[in-house]
Each structure stands twice: as C-alpha cells, then as structure tokens.
Amino acid sequence: MDDIVRQAMAKWPNVPHCWGWLGLDARGTWYMRDDRVQAAGPFPAHKGSALRHEKLIDFIHRNYAPDAQGHWYFQNGPQRVYVELENTPLVWRIGAGHSLQAHTGIAAPSPRLCVLDEEGRLYLDTEAGFGLVHSLDMDAAAEAVESGEWRPQEMSWADLPRRFGFVRSPQQAMRGD
Structure with a gap:
C-alpha cells in the first residue's frame, strides 16, 4: 500500500466505503461504474467506462487487496472502493x-x-x-x-x-x- 494512502487513512479514519463503482472484468480491465451504469444493472452485464489512465491503473494495482470476508477493494486514500468481479480477483x-x-x-x-x-x-x-x-x-x-x-x-x-x-x-x- 502506498504511504500516501496510509497517511490519508490515519488522517480520516471514518470515511464511508464505496460499493459498486469499480469493476474488474475477466481480462483484467478496470471499469468505472457511475450512478447511471449502476442503475442499469449489475456488473458485468453493465460494465461502465474502461479505465485507460496508466498512472491511475498502477495506483489501483498497488492498493488492491481483500478484506477478511474476501471482498476485494481498492484503497483510495481513506476510502475503500469495493470491486465487482466478473470472475476472479x-x-x-x-x-x-x-x-x-x-x-x-x-x-x-x-x-x-x-x-x-x-x-x-x-x-x-x-x-x-x-x-x-x-x-x-x-x-x-x-x-x-x-x-x-x-x-x-x-x-x-x-x-x-x-x-x-x-x-x-x-x-x-x-x-x-
């Protein structure tokens, strides 16, 4: 995990988690799922926009992990962004x-x-x-x-x-x- 992420978590420990906004498909592509896409239906039937920004993708990769229940998430500063999986983590x-x-x-x-x-x-x-x-x-x-x-x-x-x-x-x- 990045040091800047650890510092943000310490500074803002009670930021609510984020659900449904990020998906990972069966080929390892990340998708951003805004309100409109989420309202249309579940991932992967409604994927959203593929992420293409290399530095953002690298940041996600460095801060991607499972919680104790097996829910995979991306630690985005103080906020956990839980990932919808098409297949596997x-x-x-x-x-x-x-x-x-x-x-x-x-x-x-x-x-x-x-x-x-x-x-x-x-x-x-x-x-x-x-x-x-x-x-x-x-x-x-x-x-x-x-x-x-x-x-x-x-x-x-x-x-x-x-x-x-x-x-x-x-x-x-x-x-x-």
Missing part, C-alpha cells in the same frame, strides 16, 4: 517458462493448484492468490497442462468463490442479495 498472464504475472503486475511461483470449470476456463491458485488465466494465454496454459506441469482439477464456477475465499459482488453481499 486476479487475472494471470503466462510468460516464458510458464512464469506467472497477475494483471496487477505481481509475479507468482508455480501454481499450487490448477482448476478447470465447466465452461473450459482455467484458473490457478498461487501464493499470491487465485485467478483466471487470461484468454490470450490459453495456448501457453495448454502446453503446461499437456506437459504434465499443471494438472487441472474440475470444479464448478459457482463453487470457486467459497473454495478460494473471494466474493464476486461485494455490493450484493453487503445488501444481502
């Missing part, structure tokens, strides 16, 4: 030698577990967290599976949040939907 990119890097830039060692859902999507559980393999990296993932380096276990998409401790919609969880 991390999106993994696969590099040379099947190296892993999350959409946030965090590298991870080899996965502890490889998961395949009923739609054929591949997920990796690592020391850095649980995430979906980016769709553009499925050829590299297939190589890792075919070589026996990764051995997928089948799991239902609906069971992943409970099994890996994350919440896809903190806004719905907060409202009790």
Whole structure:
C-alpha cells in the first residue's frame, strides 16, 4: 500500500466505503461504474467506462487487496472502493517458462493448484492468490497442462468463490442479495 494512502487513512479514519463503482472484468480491465451504469444493472452485464489512465491503473494495482470476508477493494486514500468481479480477483498472464504475472503486475511461483470449470476456463491458485488465466494465454496454459506441469482439477464456477475465499459482488453481499 502506498504511504500516501496510509497517511490519508490515519488522517480520516471514518470515511464511508464505496460499493459498486469499480469493476474488474475477466481480462483484467478496470471499469468505472457511475450512478447511471449502476442503475442499469449489475456488473458485468453493465460494465461502465474502461479505465485507460496508466498512472491511475498502477495506483489501483498497488492498493488492491481483500478484506477478511474476501471482498476485494481498492484503497483510495481513506476510502475503500469495493470491486465487482466478473470472475476472479486476479487475472494471470503466462510468460516464458510458464512464469506467472497477475494483471496487477505481481509475479507468482508455480501454481499450487490448477482448476478447470465447466465452461473450459482455467484458473490457478498461487501464493499470491487465485485467478483466471487470461484468454490470450490459453495456448501457453495448454502446453503446461499437456506437459504434465499443471494438472487441472474440475470444479464448478459457482463453487470457486467459497473454495478460494473471494466474493464476486461485494455490493450484493453487503445488501444481502
């Protein structure tokens, strides 16, 4: 977490949390969801505007974390901005030698577990967290599976949040939907 964020939290400890305004899609793209978009319906059916400002995206990445209940948020100064997830809190990119890097830039060692859902999507559980393999990296993932380096276990998409401790919609969880 950035020092400036820690200082803001200390200075203004009681700023209310923000729900529904930020979304993360299955390819690691962030979306700003204003009142109009939120009124139109839930994420990802109504995504909003894709964020393109690199410095803002880097700031989000440095200050992105889960709370104790598995709700992922971006600590924006003194305010927590909870994130609506299309799929998982991390999106993994696969590099040379099947190296892993999350959409946030965090590298991870080899996965502890490889998961395949009923739609054929591949997920990796690592020391850095649980995430979906980016769709553009499925050829590299297939190589890792075919070589026996990764051995997928089948799991239902609906069971992943409970099994890996994350919440896809903190806004719905907060409202009790």
